[in-house]
Amino acid sequence: RASEEKAARLQDVPYTRLCSSKSILTVNGKFPGPTLYGRVGDTLIVDVINRASENVTIHWHGVKQPRNPWTDGPVYITQCPIRPGTNFSQRIILSDEIGTLWWHAHIEWSRATVYGALIVLPKEGDAFPFPKPSAEIPIILGEWWKSDIRQVLSEALQTGSDPNASDAFLINGQPGDQYVPHQNMAKHTNNVMNNIMFFKIANHNLTVVGSDAAYTKPFTTDYVAISPGQTIDILLEANQQPSQYYMASRPHNIAGNFANTTTTAILVYIGNYTAPSSPPLPTLPNIDDASSANNFTASLRSLATTDHPIDVPQKADTELLFTLSVNIFECGLNESCNGALQGRFRASINNVTFVQPKIDILEAYYKRVTGVYEEDFPGNPPFQFNYTMEFVPRLLWVPQNGTRVRVVEYNSSVELVFQGTNILGGTYHPMHLHGYSFYVVGRGNGNFDRATNPSGYNLVDPPLQNTIAIPRNGWTAIRFKANNPGVWLLHCHLERHVSWGMEMAFIVKEGTSRDAKMLPRPADMPKC
Numbered sequence: 001r002a003s004e005e006k007a008a009r010l011q012d013v014p015y016t017r018l019c020s021s022k023s024i025l026t027v028n029g030k031f032p033g034p035t036l037y038g039r040v041g042d043t044l045i046v047d048v049i050n051r052a053s054e055n056v057t058i059h060w061h062g063v064k065q066p067r068n069p070w071t072d073g074p075v076y077i078t079q080c081p082i083r084p085g086t087n088f089s090q091r092i093i094l095s096d097e098i099g100t101l102w103w104h105a106h107i108e109w110s111r112a113t114v115y116g117a118l119i120v121l122p123k124e125g126d127a128f129p130f131p132k133p134s135a136e137i138p139i140i141l142g143e144w145w146k147s148d149i150r151q152v153l154s155e156a157l158q159t160g161s162d163p164n165a166s167d168a169f170l171i172n173g174q175p176g177d178q179y180v181p182h183q184n185m186a187k188h189t190n191n192v193m194n195n196i197m198f199f200k201i202a203n204h205n206l207t208v209v210g211s212d213a214a215y216t217k218p219f220t221t222d223y224v225a226i227s228p229g230q231t232i233d234i235l236l237e238a239n240q241q242p243s244q245y246y247m248a249s250r251p252h253n254i255a256g257n258f259a260n261t262t263t264t265a266i267l268v269y270i271g272n273y274t275a276p277s278s279p280p281l282p283t284l285p286n287i288d289d290a291s292s293a294n295n296f297t298a299s300l301r302s303l304a305t306t307d308h309p310i311d312v313p314q315k316a317d318t319e320l321l322f323t324l325s326v327n328i329f330e331c332g333l334n335e336s337c338n339g340a341l342q343g344r345f346r347a348s349i350n351n352v353t354f355v356q357p358k359i360d361i362l363e364a365y366y367k368r369v370t371g372v373y374e375e376d377f378p379g380n381p382p383f384q385f386n387y388t389m390e391f392v393p394r395l396l397w398v399p400q401n402g403t404r405v406r407v408v409e410y411n412s413s414v415e416l417v418f419q420g421t422n423i424l425g426g427t428y429h430p431m432h433l434h435g436y437s438f439y440v441v442g443r444g445n446g447n448f449d450r451a452t453n454p455s456g457y458n459l460v461d462p463p464l465q466n467t468i469a470i471p472r473n474g475w476t477a478i479r480f481k482a483n484n485p486g487v488w489l490l491h492c493h494l495e496r497h498v499s500w501g502m503e504m505a506f507i508v509k510e511g512t513s514r515d516a517k518m519l520p521r522p523a524d525m526p527k528c
């Protein structure tokens with residue numbers, strides 16, 4: 001079992017984008033941060049050394065970390081912050097993930113600049129279930145604000161309104177960049193903070209072969225829709241006239257006045273040709289094209305072959321229904337809320353707006369500290385109504401603040417249905433679960449109906465994901481086996497929604513056998 005030692009040094013470094021400079025938080029001075037490589041089954045050790053001026057934590061997005069919630073990274077869920085001048089050695093235990101994942105800071109909005117790709121290759125000697133690519137190129141979609149990211153967040157929280165839109169979308173840290181492909185495998189990672197993104201390369205088809213570090217049935221498309229947190233592995237065949245072609249990315253927005261810019265990079269063929277003065281640009285789906293976004297998501301299927309079987313729970317021991325909503329908090333039951341938006345934005349799951357505790361939930365659970373969290377996170381919406389009707393009265397649903405977790409039995413099969421709501425107009429939510437990949441067994445429009453919808457589930461080749469965009473006006477059902485004991489965060493991967501409280505945590509109990517227990521607590525856990 002290979003093991004690699006790496007150090008991640010957090011430091012503030014000046015960077016210039018869009019003709020404007022600022023100091024940003026980086027890993028090893030790089031933006032985006034270094035690409036981390038591993039093979040299936042490896043354990044990587046990363047020494048996180050904080051030499052910056054602010055608190056940090058690092059999360060390995062999509063790595064299940066079997067029995068090892070200790071170094072998962074989300075602040076005040078599994079650890080306290082790594083303070084300036086201190087270190088934390090993190091073990092990244094790869095199990096069956098294969099393909100592209102990524103890592104990012106998991107405290108406030110620091111992931112705006114602290115992120116990088118994590119590529120998990122097959123075991124030595126194992127082949128890909130597709131022709132071996134001649135190169136692997138991570139393409140990371142990101143976002144840039146000219147102002148300090150801490151400033152953007154604190155202003156938004158102070159006013160209680162939408163954060164300022166970013167100034168540009170980025171491809172690999174640049175509003176423009178160049179690639180040298182041959183037959184290349186593009187590994188897409190989406191670190192955009194607040195939008196689903198469309199991506200396309202002029203004149204080229206893309207073959208999707210994996211998502212969230214699981215193989216998918218290959219399908220060919222001319223565009224990609226990728227939600228924050230998601231990763232997609234794509235084969236790109238450089239089979240066009242040797243020349244230069246633009247790739248481009250822009251957001252899919254259905255609500256809010258968020259950034260609407262297109263960012264481009266250039267695909268450059270090697271060879272003898274005269275570079276065109278204006279390479280062809282791809283035509284991206286329209287910004288409000290929800291069906292292109294939904295159709296792409298619905299096209300993902302597990303590979304599900306004898307060599308790469310799936311293991312989807314055929315029935316569920318626990319059935320949960322979670323509504324997702326953006327709410328207005330402080331207007332309470334005051335009639336004046338009815339007209340213009342007033343009060344402050346909050347976001348909630350089953351009407352609970354998550355409040356960060358002062359010490360991390362894992363520590364409190366492990367040391368049996370009381371008063372940090374309650375174990376009563378509701379398994380069903382506290383009120384039932386027509387979740388997706390066009391005009392939900394704004395006063396219908398005012399969320400409650402709380403640090404509430406849901407306790408799940410070891411090895412039970414969990415079915416979790418996310419229900420989008422139309423409170424305040426509604427939007428999609430890319431929901432991400434730590435510690436697990438889950439099978440996306442069903443999705444549909446309107447209100448979920450337990451009596452009829454489960455008969456339409458796909459239990460044959462559902463995609464295995466760690467992040468799934470829940471459509472506006474619809475629901476999505478996921479299943480997973482709770483075989484990873486620990487404390488695991490579930491949250492929307494739109495950063496503004498997290499800041500407004502759209503998160504909760506599961507505590508998955510330990511089983512009785514030795515390999516059903518959490519690994520020992522590392523001695524260097526950051527102090528609270």
Ligand code: C2O
Nearest residue numbers: 059061074229432
């Ligand atoms: Cu990509 Cu909780 O994170």
Ligand code: CU
Nearest residue numbers: 429492494497
């Ligand atoms: Cu959301």
